[in-house]
Amino acid sequence: MISIGIIGIGVLFNLVCCAVCIIINLSPYSISVGIIGVRINLIFRCGRKTNEERVEVIKDTAVLAVHRTVSFINDNQIKMTDPKLDRLSALLEGLAPVVTMRLSPHGRLERELQPENDSALQLLFLTRGHAELQIAGVSQRIEAPTLVAVGACEPFVLHQFSVDDPHRLITAHVQLTGPVATLFLEEFDQPRTVYLAHEEPALCLAVAMIESELNAPRCGQPALLNRAGDILFIGLLRHLVANPVAQGAGLFNGLADPRIARALVAMHQRPAFGWNLALLAEEAGMSRTAFATKFHETMRRPPGKYLAAIRLAIARRAVDLGKGLKEAARLAGYENSSALSRALAKARLQLALN
Numbered sequence: 001m002i003s004i005g006i007i008g009i010g011v012l013f014n015l016v017c018c019a020v021c022i023i024i025n026l027s028p029y030s031i032s033v034g035i036i037g038v039r040i041n042l043i044f045r046c047g048r049k050t051n052e053e054r055v056e057v058i059k060d061t062a063v064l065a066v067h068r069t070v071s072f073i074n075d076n077q078i079k080m081t082d083p084k085l086d087r088l089s090a091l092l093e094g095l096a097p098v099v100t101m102r103l104s105p106h107g108r109l110e111r112e113l114q115p116e117n118d119s120a121l122q123l124l125f126l127t128r129g130h131a132e133l134q135i136a137g138v139s140q141r142i143e144a145p146t147l148v149a150v151g152a153c154e155p156f157v158l159h160q161f162s163v164d165d166p167h168r169l170i171t172a173h174v175q176l177t178g179p180v181a182t183l184f185l186e187e188f189d190q191p192r193t194v195y196l197a198h199e200e201p202a203l204c205l206a207v208a209m210i211e212s213e214l215n216a217p218r219c220g221q222p223a224l225l226n227r228a229g230d231i232l233f234i235g236l237l238r239h240l241v242a243n244p245v246a247q248g249a250g251l252f253n254g255l256a257d258p259r260i261a262r263a264l265v266a267m268h269q270r271p272a273f274g275w276n277l278a279l280l281a282e283e284a285g286m287s288r289t290a291f292a293t294k295f296h297e298t299m300r301r302p303p304g305k306y307l308a309a310i311r312l313a314i315a316r317r318a319v320d321l322g323k324g325l326k327e328a329a330r331l332a333g334y335e336n337s338s339a340l341s342r343a344l345a346k347a348r349l350q351l352a353l354n
Helices: 002-023 029-048 051-082 089-093 183-187 201-215 221-242 251-256 258-269 277-284 288-299 305-319 324-331 338-351
Strands: 098-104 108-110 120-126 128-134 138-143 148-150 156-160 169-176 192-193
Touching: 002 258, 089 098, 089 183, 089 258, 098 221, 120 128, 120 156, 120 221, 148 183, 148 221, 169 183, 169 192, 169 221, 169 338, 183 251, 183 258, 183 305, 192 221, 201 221, 221 251, 251 288, 258 277, 258 288, 258 305, 277 288, 277 305, 305 324, 305 338, 324 338
Parallel strands: none
Antiparallel strands: 098 169, 108 156, 120 148, 120 169, 128 138, 128 156, 148 192
8 A cells, every 4th residue: 555655646746847947848858757657656566675665765856856947947047137238239220329428508408399200219308407398298207317209200398497507418319220119119108217326237328427527528529429329328228128117018018028138129129020920939949739828918018019010110211211112021030022022011901090
């Protein structure tokens, strides 16, 4: 009876281990755990050991299995948070930002509605004092040092209360000349405000450079401020990835998720590659079902539609630059120019319906 009970324990242990592997979605390890479970069963069935010795084997093997499981999970987590995963470089290439910094001469920044300027982002930067920001009829008081990012086509008024030094109110116009600008700007349908004290090091560096230049202007100030604007923009992206909106969704939430980020980086780096659900799920280290569900929840659209939007944007930009449909289709990853023509026609129809 004791032997039968021990055999049952071995079988149960095997089933539990496999179930754990399925739950945590670590399919490669399920094979290893399964082998350990089979080993336990074989020992129980064929080994010439006393029941006490078999109990000790169970304990030793269980400890080994737990140790290997923890080691594998730790290794997997290390890979998923690997700092070598560059989440922004490929995105920046697709955005191709051109940053121009301007100082406010009167302590007030104002812009009317500019619907034609739909491929740019406006960064409003207050380095000292406090100010009032009005967007869409809503007023917001901001304290320095603060950075506000808003779509460049949106009207706003930013009035600095302490006007002892109006040059402490700065605007950075970020013209996005790359193909993924439209997708990116969806993340700024509402203003994003970042308080810069004790923030991302790149943001602090840009703030220090700008402060230094404003305190002691020197030759080449416009060029230096523009370079500082580049750092400010990259620092903003780093901050938004490191601090995604709680319970939110979108590009920055996707890049903040270690697994979804791997799939996004893969698509950003090689949009013309023949990605499918299985390959993207493999990049993310997830099953196809789990990946598709998580991606849709995080990005507000299926992975196929996100990739299609990137490819269409690349193709449109290529056509705008004077490239033929055949070359544009090749660059964007379409099978042929006919497939691209159908995609463009479908997009125009959807735009007309909206």
